[in-house]
Structures are given as structure tokens and as C-alpha cells.
Amino acid sequence: MSAGNGNANGDGGFSFPKGPAIPKITTGAKRDNEICHDDSGPTVKATTLDELHSLQKKRSAPTTPINQSGAAFSEEERQKIQLQSISASLASLTRESGPKVVRGDPAEKKADGSTTPAYAHGQHPSIFSPALGAVSDSSLKFTHVLYNLSPAELYEQAVKYEKGSFITSNGALATLSGAKTGRAPRDKRVVRDATTEDELWWGKGSPNIEMDEHTFTVNRERAVDYLNSLEKVFVNDQFLNWDPENRIKVRIVSARAYHSLFMHNMCIRPTPEELESFGTPDFTIYNAGQFPCNRYTHYMTSSTSVDLNLSRREMVILGTQYAGEMKKGLFSVMHYLMPKRRILSLHSGCNMGKDGDVALFFGLSGTGKTTLSTDHNRYLIGDDEHCWTETGVSNIEGGCYAKCVDLSREKEPDIWNAIKFGTVLENVVFDEHTREVDYSDKSVTENTRAAYPIEFIPNAKIPCVGPHPKNVILLACDAFGVLPPVSKLNLAQTMYHFISGYTALVAGTEDGIKEPTATFSACFGAAFIMLHPTKYAAMLAEKMKRQGATGWLVNTGWSGGSYGVGNRIKLALLKANYKKTDIFGFEIPTEIEGIPSEILDPVNSWSDKNAHKETLLKLGGLFKKNFETFANHKIGVDGKLTEEILSAGPIF
Numbered sequence: 001m002s003a004g005n006g007n008a009n010g011d012g013g014f015s016f017p018k019g020p021a022i023p024k025i026t027t028g029a030k031r032d033n034e035i036c037h038d039d040s041g042p043t044v045k046a047t048t049l050d051e052l053h054s055l056q057k058k059r060s061a062p063t064t065p066i067n068q069s070g071a072a073f074s075e076e077e078r079q080k081i082q083l084q085s086i087s088a089s090l091a092s093l094t095r096e097s098g099p100k101v102v103r104g105d106p107a108e109k110k111a112d113g114s115t116t117p118a119y120a121h122g123q124h125p126s127i128f129s130p131a132l133g134a135v136s137d138s139s140l141k142f143t144h145v146l147y148n149l150s151p152a153e154l155y156e157q158a159v160k161y162e163k164g165s166f167i168t169s170n171g172a173l174a175t176l177s178g179a180k181t182g183r184a185p186r187d188k189r190v191v192r193d194a195t196t197e198d199e200l201w202w203g204k205g206s207p208n209i210e211m212d213e214h215t216f217t218v219n220r221e222r223a224v225d226y227l228n229s230l231e232k233v234f235v236n237d238q239f240l241n242w243d244p245e246n247r248i249k250v251r252i253v254s255a256r257a258y259h260s261l262f263m264h265n266m267c268i269r270p271t272p273e274e275l276e277s278f279g280t281p282d283f284t285i286y287n288a289g290q291f292p293c294n295r296y297t298h299y300m301t302s303s304t305s306v307d308l309n310l311s312r313r314e315m316v317i318l319g320t321q322y323a324g325e326m327k328k329g330l331f332s333v334m335h336y337l338m339p340k341r342r343i344l345s346l347h348s349g350c351n352m353g354k355d356g357d358v359a360l361f362f363g364l365s366g367t368g369k370t371t372l373s374t375d376h377n378r379y380l381i382g383d384d385e386h387c388w389t390e391t392g393v394s395n396i397e398g399g400c401y402a403k404c405v406d407l408s409r410e411k412e413p414d415i416w417n418a419i420k421f422g423t424v425l426e427n428v429v430f431d432e433h434t435r436e437v438d439y440s441d442k443s444v445t446e447n448t449r450a451a452y453p454i455e456f457i458p459n460a461k462i463p464c465v466g467p468h469p470k471n472v473i474l475l476a477c478d479a480f481g482v483l484p485p486v487s488k489l490n491l492a493q494t495m496y497h498f499i500s501g502y503t504a505l506v507a508g509t510e511d512g513i514k515e516p517t518a519t520f521s522a523c524f525g526a527a528f529i530m531l532h533p534t535k536y537a538a539m540l541a542e543k544m545k546r547q548g549a550t551g552w553l554v555n556t557g558w559s560g561g562s563y564g565v566g567n568r569i570k571l572a573l574l575k576a577n578y579k580k581t582d583i584f585g586f587e588i589p590t591e592i593e594g595i596p597s598e599i600l601d602p603v604n605s606w607s608d609k610n611a612h613k614e615t616l617l618k619l620g621g622l623f624k625k626n627f628e629t630f631a632n633h634k635i636g637v638d639g640k641l642t643e644e645i646l647s648a649g650p651i652f
């Protein structure tokens with residue numbers, strides 16, 4: 001039966017009316033009487049779907065690699081050298097040779113459908129097969145290496161293979177860091193050997209909990225074997241420190257796209273040319289965070305272990321996927337390496353005014369280094385880790401790590417806008433359908449974070465270096481409500497408060513805990529320092545003195561009555577008249593334009609003056625008690641500095 005022409009003769013009472021025949025549609029060759037011209041353009045070049053897909057991706061533009069002697073490497077030679085180096089990084093210490101490594105995603109099928117390369121040893125440029133001593137199953141398999149992938153590639157890897165990875169409505173990559181949503185300082189170990197024995201700060205108050213070289217080797221082997229057992233690993237080769245003379249080459253081997261993208265954002269990203277000549281890294285991280293350490297290993301007290309070996313220039317991560325461990329592990333390394341070069345490493349934010357005045361912002365986690373250094377009216381040099389050299393300051397990192405709990409576009413527009421394609425959003429909650437992030441939702445953790453490259457901040461200063469600081473601002477979030485909003489400090493007071501590293505937060509919102517808890521963290525970063533705090537303090541004093549920098553204590557917390565009475569206050573810097581406060585002996589301004597004078601001295605906003613005095617004394621006592629640890633440690637040749645610093649503390 002032919003369609004279209006109805007049949008009027010049927011007996012079923014169903015028929016199409018007879019009408020004019022439907023005109024035939026003609027395509028192809030242009031005809032004179034054509035009404036509408038064919039604008040479909042040339043047809044696709046591929047003849048098969050596979051070919052079509054292969055056309056979609058253009059090869060990255062080849063660079064012109066130059067080797068040390070000035071001669072160009074071939075692409076094949078270059079890839080071979082790279083893979084050889086990665087294989088060496090992954091070498092197990094006992095078997096002494098690295099695994100077979102191959103570039104690319106194992107899931108990307110070859111034309112014949114195979115996923116494992118079919119090439120024999122040495123035949124293909126993107127395979128490296130070391131000569132193996134003992135043959136085991138793992139030495140027969142390939143380890144695929146995803147080397148310095150781009151954010152787009154890492155998004156695809158994360159979304160395809162990592163549970164909990166989603167693209168949010170602002171374009172960021174939302175991830176989950178697993179059971180650990182913050183650092184685990186109690187699980188950090190540092191190898192104590194002949195060198196570090198004398199050089200590092202050990203014992204009471206020190207963050208450096210020792211482990212021996214052998215135990216490190218056991219954990220390293222565990223991490224490396226885990227990584228080698230995987231089908232693929234991510235390798236990032238990047239830099240630390242924007243000061244070209246003190247740049248450190250770091251390699252991060254990890255199992256998750258989340259970790260690779262985090263470090264892509266947080267470390268300095270090499271140009272293709274810099275990557276060509278990267279060579280051997282100065283420091284390597286093995287992040288096997290999904291895999292636990294063996295609790296029965298000596299020195300281990302949990303299934304998490306973050307191990308630093310300064311002599312081997314290696315760090316091993318087991319049993320935590322929290323990405324901040326990598327960032328802060330490297331920061332610890334800088335706290336060791338830089339002072340050796342007479343460079344001061346700082347847990348501080350840093351920005352610069354239009355006329356080149358640099359400010360440093362020290363503060364414990366969550367006191368506002370990122371928030372306050374990201375200031376629309378100033379150039380951002382960095383938000384968290386810096387070096388102060390003979391010539392000025394440099395950022396150690398290539399990215400920022402902002403807290404995003406309760407983030408709002410109105411209060412922090414630059415951070416808000418930096419959360420876009422390429423940014424890693426850790427542990428946030430979002431709408432399952434619209435993928436809109438709810439920053440007020442703390443269901444996963446209160447420590448939600450955004451990691452983005454520093455150039456996502458519009459007024460970032462690239463390269464991230466600046467002249468000597470003029471102002472050194474110590475941030476404290478004082479839930480006791482007795483620290484003034486702004487206090488000017490003399491040099492000894494600056495040292496005293498730098499070594500103290502005070503902040504006080506209201507302990508958990510649950511369980512009825514209402515008392516603020518004071519936290520003291522030497523150098524505002526006790527978890528990361530490697531030497532005795534007074535070493536860093538002496539360097540800071542010397543630099544501030546020489547450069548004529550002014551110290552400030554800024555309360556970013558609650559001022560005027562304890563928590564609940566006062567409100568969190570905004571930072572203001574100033575030229576004003578000052579008066580001296582009781583007990584702490586701070587110089588506080590008597591008036592600042594635009595700020596009601598009464599809030600400049602917190603006593604004014606306490607209705608119960610006795611309660612104010614009591615709270616002030618209580619806090620002073622906590623400072624004194626904390627400082628006992630440092631009191632007998634001499635700094636400076638004659639120890640005079642110690643006395644001067646001691647007398648710069650609270651007096652009562």
C-alpha cells in the first residue's frame with residue numbers, strides 16, 4: 001500500500017480526501033527556479049564516527065624544547081625523559097626501580113579496542129619500562145600517568161570517576177574530601193635523623209612529632225605500592241615561591257583528580273617551556289590518602305599519617321584525603337628551607353596599596369587572612385604563605401584557599417566571583433537539581449573551602465612579589481570581647497604577640513559550650529613551623545626594625561562585650577591620637593573618622609565594668625601561662641631580647 005494517496009473505495013468508512021499531489025522535494029544541484037538556497041555548507045570531513053571524534057581534539061601545540069646544551073630534544077626524547085623521571089619517583093625503595101609508566105588515560109581506547117599499550121619495551125615514546133630486578137605482578141603492569149592535566153581534563157576525570165564530584169551552577173568543581181575535612185596535626189610526623197635532630201624544634205609545644213627513617217620507609221612503600229597498584233595516577237610538576245632565586249620545584253603524585261586540580265590551583269603553574277626543562281623535582285609528595293597507614297606500624301596512633309622526610313625531600317600521605325595537608329605540608333618544608341637561606345617564611349596574607357605600601361596579615365586559621373588581604377582597593381600578593389627576603393616579599397603559592405562558610409556576594413564579592421570554572425569547592429552543599437551552592441549549609445563540615453588560582457582575583461599582583469612591608473598586622477578573633485578593635489604595637493609587643501599567636505573562638509555551637517576558648521599558636525602557625533618560634537621571631541624583629549615597619553593588633557572578632565553582645569567588627573587602619581590601655585599596654589586610637597569613638601575602647605561597651613576587668617585579667621593570665629614555654633629560650637646574642645619581649649606582655 002502506498003502512503004499518501006487516500007483510498008476512497010474502501011468499505012471501512014475511512015478515507016483521505018482527494019487533493020493535489022504533494023510536490024516532490026528536490027535537493028542537491030542548484031536550479032534556476034530555486035526559491036530558497038541551500039546554506040548547509042560543506043559536509044563533515046570524517047567518513048566514520050570514530051574519525052569524527054578523533055577530529056574533535058587538536059593536539060596541544062608542540063613547543064620547542066631546548067636541552068641544557070642548547071640542542072632541541074625531539075618530542076619523543078622529551079616524553080621519554082619525563083616518564084623516566086616519573087618512574088624513578090614511583091620506585092619502591094626495596095626493589096629500587098620504578099614501574100612501567102605510560103602517558104594518558106587507560107580508559108581511552110586504542111583503535112583496536114585495547115586499553116593497555118601493545119608496544120614492546122622502548123618502542124613507543126610515551127612508555128617507560130625500567131630494567132626490573134625482581135619480577136612481580138606489579139612489575140608486569142603499566143601505571144598510566146596523567147601528567148599536568150588541564151582543569152578541563154581534571155573536571156572530566158573527577159566527574160567520571162570520583163564519587164561526590166559535581167559541577168556547580170557557578171562552574172566550580174564540587175568535591176568531597178571524605179572522612180577528614182580538616183588537617184590532622186596529631187598525625188603529622190617528621191623524620192628525626194642526624195641532621196634534623198639538631199636543627200628542628202622538638203619536644204613540648206613543638207608540632208614536630210618524631211618518627212624514624214625506617215618507619216618513614218615503611219609508610220612510603222605502602223603509599224607507593226598503593227599508587228602503583230592503581231590503573232592511573234596523577235602527576236603534577238609545579239613550583240613554589242614567586243621569587244625566582246628561591247623557587248622550589250615540587251612533584252605531587254596523587255590518585256584523585258581532586259588532588260591534582262587542587263595543587264594545580266594552589267602551586268605556581270609552570271609554562272609549557274618551564275615544564276620542558278623541569279628535570280628532577282626538589283621535593284615530592286606521595287598522596288595515597290584513600291589508603292590508610294597500618295596502625296601497627298611504629299609511631300602510628302591512628303590510620304592517618306602525614307610524614308615529612310626532609311633529608312629525602314619527600315612527604316607521604318596516608319589515610320586522609322583532605323587536600324590542605326599537601327599545601328600545608330609543603331609550607332612546613334618552606335619553614336625549614338627558607339630560614340637556612342636567611343629568608344623568613346610567614347603564615348600571612350599580603351597585599352599592596354596603590355602607592356606600593358605592603359601589609360602583612362598574620363593570623364590563625366579562620367581569623368581573616370584571606371578575607372582581609374583580598375581587598376578590592378589593594379593589590380593581592382597572596383592570601384596565606386609568604387617569604388620575606390633581603391629585597392622584599394614573595395608569595396609561596398599560586399592560588400588562594402578561602403573559607404566559604406556563609407560566603408556572600410555582598411560582603412566578599414571578589415572571593416564570590418573567583419568561584420567559577422577551575423575552582424575546587426570542598427565539602428559544600430548544593431541543590432541537587434540547580435546545583436546552586438548553599439554556603440550557609442554546614443551539613444558536611446563548617447570548614448568548607450574554595451581553592452582557586454590567584455589570577456581569579458581581579459587585582460592580583462602578578463608576579464606575586466612586592467617591596468618590604470610597611471605594616472605588620474596581627475589578626476585575632478577575640479571572643480572574650482576585651483581586645484580593642486585596633487592597637488598599635490611597639491617592636492617588643494609585636495614579637496610578644498607574634499610568638500603568642502592568640503585567637504579565641506567560641507567552642508562548638510552545640511553541647512551548650514558557651515565559654516570562649518583561647519588558642520595560642522606560635523608564629524600564628526605552630527602547626528607548620530619547624531624551628532623554635534624565637535628563630536622566626538628574631539628574624540621578624542630584625543626585618544621590621546630595618547625596614548621601619550609598624551606592628552598592629554587587629555581584632556576581627558567580637559569587641560565590646562563578650563560573644564553575643566558585641567558584633568564582629570570591620571578593619572580600619574589609621575593615623576590618629578593614641579592612649580595606653582591597662583594590663584596589655586596597647587596603644588589605642590582615641591578617634592578614627594567614620595567610627596564611633598566609644599567602640600575603640602572595648603570597656604565602653606561593657607555595662608558591667610567589673611566583668612570587663614575580670615575577663616581582661618583572665619585573658620592576661622592565659623597569655624602568661626602560654627608564654628612560660630618560651631620564657632627561658634634566649635634569642636639574640638645576649639638574651640636581652642627575651643627580657644624585652646617578656647616585659648611586653650600583659651602586666652598585672
Ligand SMILES: Nc1ncnc2c1ncn2[C@@H]1O[C@H](COP(=O)(O)OP(=O)(O)OP(=O)(O)O)[C@@H](O)[C@H]1O
Pocket residue numbers: 363364365366367368369370371372383384401402403404405406407412556557568569570571
Ligand atoms: N570582621 C571580619 N574580618 C575577617 N573575617 C571575617 C569577619 N567577619 C567574618 N569573617 C569571616 O571569617 C572567615 C575568615 O576566613 P579566612 O579564609 O579569611 O581565614 P584565614 O585566616 O585565611 O584562614 P586559613 O589560614 O585557614 O586559610 C571568613 O569566613 C569570613 O567571611
Ligand SMILES: O=C([O-])CC(=O)C(=O)O
Pocket residue numbers: 182183324325327328364365384401
Ligand atoms: O591548611 C588548611 O587547612 C587551611 C589553612 O590555610 C590553615 O589551616 O592555615
Ligand SMILES: [Ca+2]
Pocket residue numbers: 369370371383384401402403
Ligand atoms: Ca585562607
Ligand SMILES: [Mn+2]
Pocket residue numbers: 347365384
Ligand atoms: Mn592558612
